[in-house]
Amino acid sequence: DTKNIERRSIIRILKDSLADKPNRSATGEQEAFDEVRYKLIVDPSEDDSLSRLLLMYKILDPKRTKIFMCSDFPEDSQLQKVNTIAAIRHAAVEGHTVLMTQTDDIHESFYDLFNQHFRRIDDPDPTKEPRFYANIAIGAHHKPCRVHKDFQCVVVVKKSEIPNTPAPFLNRFEKYCISHKDFLQARLQSLDP
Numbered sequence: 001d002t003k004n005i006e007r008r009s010i011i012r013i014l015k016d017s018l019a020d021k022p023n024r025s026a027t028g029e030q031e032a033f034d035e036v037r038y039k040l041i042v043d044p045s046e047d048d049s050l051s052r053l054l055l056m057y058k059i060l061d062p063k064r065t066k067i068f069m070c071s072d073f074p075e076d077s078q079l080q081k082v083n084t085i086a087a088i089r090h091a092a093v094e095g096h097t098v099l100m101t102q103t104d105d106i107h108e109s110f111y112d113l114f115n116q117h118f119r120r121i122d123d124p125d126p127t128k129e130p131r132f133y134a135n136i137a138i139g140a141h142h143k144p145c146r147v148h149k150d151f152q153c154v155v156v157v158k159k160s161e162i163p164n165t166p167a168p169f170l171n172r173f174e175k176y177c178i179s180h181k182d183f184l185q186a187r188l189q190s191l192d193p
Contacts, residue, residue, distance in 0.1 A: 039174050039176060042159050043156050044159040050178060088100070093146050095151050098153045109138065
C-alpha cells in the first residue's frame with residue numbers, strides 16, 4: 001500500500017542524516033564510528049551558492065559550522081594550506097561541523113579521518129566515554145587528533161569535477177546530489193496547507 005508512504009525531500013534526508021550520531025557502545029576500534037559516514041554533496045552549480053543555501057536553510061547549523069575553502073591562486077602559500085588543515089583539526093577536536101569546499105589540495109591530509117580509521121582509547125574512569133583519535137597529516141607529519149563525538153564533515157564537490165575525482169575518495173562518503181531546485185521544492189512543500 002503506497003498511500004501511507006511518506007515522501008521526503010533530499011533536503012530532509014540530508015538533514016536527518018546530519019543529525020545521526022555514531023553508536024558509542026561498541027567495543028572495537030572501528031565499530032563505534034563506521035555506521036555514520038561523513039557527507040559529500042555534489043553541487044551542479046559553479047558558484048558555491050549551494051554552500052550558502054545549506055546554511056541559509058539551516059541544513060547546517062550556522063553557529064556550529066566552520067567553512068573552509070582553499071583557492072587555486074598560485075600565490076597562495078603552503079602556509080595557508082597548513083593553517084586550513086590545523087583549523088579543521090581544531091574543529092574535529094571541538095565537535096563542530098566542517099563544510100569543506102574547493103579543498104582538493106588538502107584532502108589527502110584527512111585520509112584516516114575521512115575513512116574513519118579511529119583509534120579508541122578508554123578512560124581509566126569507567127564513567128567517562130572513550131576517546132577516539134585519527135591521524136591527520138600536517139605537512140609531512142602525521143599527528144593523532146582527537147575526534148569529538150559530535151564532529152561532522154561535509155565536503156562539497158562541483159558536479160563538473162566529479163569525473164576527475166578519484167573513485168576511492170568518493171566512496172568514503174555518503175553522497176547527495178542537491179541542486180537549487182531541491183531547495184525550492186522543499187520550500188514550496190513547506191508552504192502547502
